[in-house]
Amino acid sequence: MMKTTLAVDAGGTSSRAVLVDASGRRLGSGRAGGGNPTSSGVDSAATQIALAARAALDQAKTTSSTPPLPSGSPVVITQAGQVSDAYRRALDAHLVPLGLGPVVIEPDLLGMYGSGSASPDGVVLVAGTGSVAGRIRDRLVVREVGGAGWLLGDGGSGFWIARRVIRAVAADLDGIGPRTGLTPLLSQAVGFTPDPSSSGDADHRRSPALDTLIRSVNDGPPIAIARLAPLAFQAADDEVARSILDAAVDRLAVLVERVLAPDSDHRESTLVVGGSVLVDGLLPSVPSAAERLSSAAAGARLVPVADGLVGAAALGIRMLGGDVDDATLSRLRVDLAARATR
Amino acid sequence: MMKTTLAVDAGGTSSRAVLVDASGRRLGSGRAGGGNPTSSGVDSAATQIALAARAALDQAKTTSSTPPLPSGSPVVITQAGQVSDAYRRALDAHLVPLGLGPVVIEPDLLGMYGSGSASPDGVVLVAGTGSVAGRIRDRLVVREVGGAGWLLGDGGSGFWIARRVIRAVAADLDGIGPRTGLTPLLSQAVGFTPDPSSSGDADHRRSPALDTLIRSVNDGPPIAIARLAPLAFQAADDEVARSILDAAVDRLAVLVERVLAPDSDHRESTLVVGGSVLVDGLLPSVPSAAERLSSAAAGARLVPVADGLVGAAALGIRMLGGDVDDATLSRLRVDLAARATR
Numbered sequence: 307m308m309k310t311t312l313a314v315d316a317g318g319t320s321s322r323a324v325l326v327d328a329s330g331r332r333l334g335s336g337r338a339g340g341g342n343p344t345s346s347g348v349d350s351a352a353t354q355i356a357l358a359a360r361a362a363l364d365q366a367k368t369t370s371s372t373p374p375l376p377s378g379s380p381v382v383i384t385q386a387g388q389v390s391d392a393y394r395r396a397l398d399a400h401l402v403p404l405g406l407g408p409v410v411i412e413p414d415l416l417g418m419y420g421s422g423s424a425s426p427d428g429v430v431l432v433a434g435t436g437s438v439a440g441r442i443r444d445r446l447v448v449r450e451v452g453g454a455g456w457l458l459g460d461g462g463s464g465f466w467i468a469r470r471v472i473r474a475v476a477a478d479l480d481g482i483g484p485r486t487g488l489t490p491l492l493s494q495a496v497g498f499t500p501d502p503s504s505s506g507d508a509d510h511r512r513s514p515a516l517d518t519l520i521r522s523v524n525d526g527p528p529i530a531i532a533r534l535a536p537l538a539f540q541a542a543d544d545e546v547a548r549s550i551l552d553a554a555v556d557r558l559a560v561l562v563e564r565v566l567a568p569d570s571d572h573r574e575s576t577l578v579v580g581g582s583v584l585v586d587g588l589l590p591s592v593p594s595a596a597e598r599l600s601s602a603a604a605g606a607r608l609v610p611v612a613d614g615l616v617g618a619a620a621l622g623i624r625m626l627g628g629d630v631d632d633a634t635l636s637r638l639r640v641d642l643a644a645r646a647t648r
Numbered sequence: 649m650m651k652t653t654l655a656v657d658a659g660g661t662s663s664r665a666v667l668v669d670a671s672g673r674r675l676g677s678g679r680a681g682g683g684n685p686t687s688s689g690v691d692s693a694a695t696q697i698a699l700a701a702r703a704a705l706d707q708a709k710t711t712s713s714t715p716p717l718p719s720g721s722p723v724v725i726t727q728a729g730q731v732s733d734a735y736r737r738a739l740d741a742h743l744v745p746l747g748l749g750p751v752v753i754e755p756d757l758l759g760m761y762g763s764g765s766a767s768p769d770g771v772v773l774v775a776g777t778g779s780v781a782g783r784i785r786d787r788l789v790v791r792e793v794g795g796a797g798w799l800l801g802d803g804g805s806g807f808w809i810a811r812r813v814i815r816a817v818a819a820d821l822d823g824i825g826p827r828t829g830l831t832p833l834l835s836q837a838v839g840f841t842p843d844p845s846s847s848g849d850a851d852h853r854r855s856p857a858l859d860t861l862i863r864s865v866n867d868g869p870p871i872a873i874a875r876l877a878p879l880a881f882q883a884a885d886d887e888v889a890r891s892i893l894d895a896a897v898d899r900l901a902v903l904v905e906r907v908l909a910p911d912s913d914h915r916e917s918t919l920v921v922g923g924s925v926l927v928d929g930l931l932p933s934v935p936s937a938a939e940r941l942s943s944a945a946a947g948a949r950l951v952p953v954a955d956g957l958v959g960a961a962a963l964g965i966r967m968l969g970g971d972v973d974d975a976t977l978s979r980l981r982v983d984l985a986a987r988a989t990r
Binding site: 455457564 | 790906
């Protein structure tokens with residue numbers, strides 16, 4: 307009987323599931339809401355993961371070419387953060403009735419890495435809202451640098467870029483920094499009328515536009531400013547924006563250097579890079595980014611990936627005893643990307 | 649009949665009130681809880697201000713040397729942030745029944761400045777949890793730089809210092825930064841056991857102490873980390889701490905330079921400095937701080953002040969038609985400081 311495994315990439319805003327067999331053939335895919343127990347809560351995360359899993363199973367069953375599904379497909383979930391016993395129990399309660407299990411939970415960094423490389427040793431760098439680098443040895447994350455949260459750092463992340471964008475615009479409005487094309491972009495996004503000329507007169511202790519900006523930014527949760535990072539990519543030919551993006555690449559390169567730092571025995575030939583800020587923003591906007599990140603990893607080849615789902619599937623296939631080589635990964639990537647656009 | 653005025657310095661954690669006559673004689677003092685409508689809410693702030701005012705009036709009435717108090721003493725309140733109509737109405741509702749009013753609300757920067765200088769023109773720099781510099785012309789705040797909140801900057805503030813302390817300790821624990829005496833201090837304050845040796849082994853993707861630190865810092869409200877700034881003053885002979893404090897002084901000097909920047913016509917001879925981080929922390933810990941801040945203000949004389957209450961009283965005395973010179977300020981400072989220690 308055909309052996310199958312269900313892989314889930316459980317992120318903060320969405321959970322994606324795929325059912326594959328031991329040869330790496332995709333049988334069905336599904337998607338649901340945020341599946342991170344820290345940000346969504348234990349029960350809600352387990353519910354969303356189960357919804358995505360059920361959708362993948364349903365799709366597999368309705369595809370005429372699929373033979374009857376076995377019960378007891380093992381599940382691999384890749385996700386960030388802590389894994390509590392309560393969360394494990396909630397997952398079992400939701401997944402066992404679907405004929406799924408046992409459930410293995412792996413770090414999201416391992417899924418992301420596995421989406422780009424079949425090698426047991428390598429480096430992975432992710433920059434989305436936050437940023438983190440990981441070193442993989444024998445298919446384990448042996449070291450992590452960054453990922454401390456926006457308050458303490460996460461250099462080069464979406465939050466980090468957005469904060470610098472806002473500060474550059476504040477300096478422009480206050481007349482103490484260079485004029486920048488970021489100002490009209492941010493004024494549209496946040497909703498103020500740039501009027502630097504009124505800065506510093508007796509009726510206005512500071513520019514009214516700056517007051518509006520400060521109020522708006524301090525009103526929401528701090529992490530919400532990360533949504534403004536793409537303004538820097540839009541204004542990538544502006545000198546101020548360019549220097550912010552350049553500094554972001556520097557910070558990410560430092561993460562890569564540091565995650566490799568403790569010893570000099572580099573077996574890694576691949577640097578897998580993921581996260582929308584890095585893959586959809588910095589790499590296309592900063593021409594030197596790929597080369598600089600690659601040299602930070604001692605010349606490793608850069609492999610951009612969309613997410614960790616292919617890597618989660620690769621972990622599941624190996625659990626079934628199947629082989630995963632770079633050709634398997636390529637096929638899974640193409641197949642899952644095609645599904646994602648439907 | 650003797651004319652009197654009630655001055656209130658309304659801060660986020662406490663409100664202090666003093667009743668003075670037109671000659672600057674202190675008749676009574678009082679203190680109550682936080683009186684800032686933004687942080688405490690409109691009604692709670694007005695209630696606390698009224699409690700402080702009533703205590704000052706009661707003390708004045710029970711002092712045998714005081715002649716009968718007039719009704720209708722004008723009130724001057726110095727405070728940070730926006731003033732809404734609802735807040736004005738709440739103040740009137742609480743203060744008019746005490747025989748007080750009309751109520752005038754002035755920026756806290758003006759109170760702080762007025763605590764240190766009787767001159768109509770000058771500069772003021774405050775560093776507590778946040779940081780801000782103001783330029784005073786003809787007894788008005790004509791320009792403000794900084795004070796944008798911890799998220800956007802407030803360089804050199806308590807929050808800014810604390811964030812760098814935590815990041816330096818995180819780098820120490822992670823083995824990617826220099827060892828620092830801040831690590832044992834922070835480990836006591838936050839409650840973790842420093843164990844840098846376990847960093848980077850296969851069981852621990854990062855140091856367990858670092859994990860505890862990251863979790864603890866990200867658990868509370870971001871602004872709460874500002875309480876950790878004094879660790880840097882305690883460790884002022886540690887190289888890492890010293891460089892943080894040095895950079896803080898630089899940032900504050902930049903605020904002063906920028907608030908003076910728009911024109912070069914400097915009539916200011918005094919730089920009043922306030923806020924616990926600056927007055928109780930940076931000035932005693934960094935030997936060059938006073939000189940560097942003074943040169944940022946084109947050689948202005950540095951005058952440290954404890955708070956804005958003396959300045960609020962000076963504003964009230966001027967409203968009564970009284971004169972306030974540097975001798976009046978000195979007398980008020982001594983008198984109010986003596987009261988504060990009781």
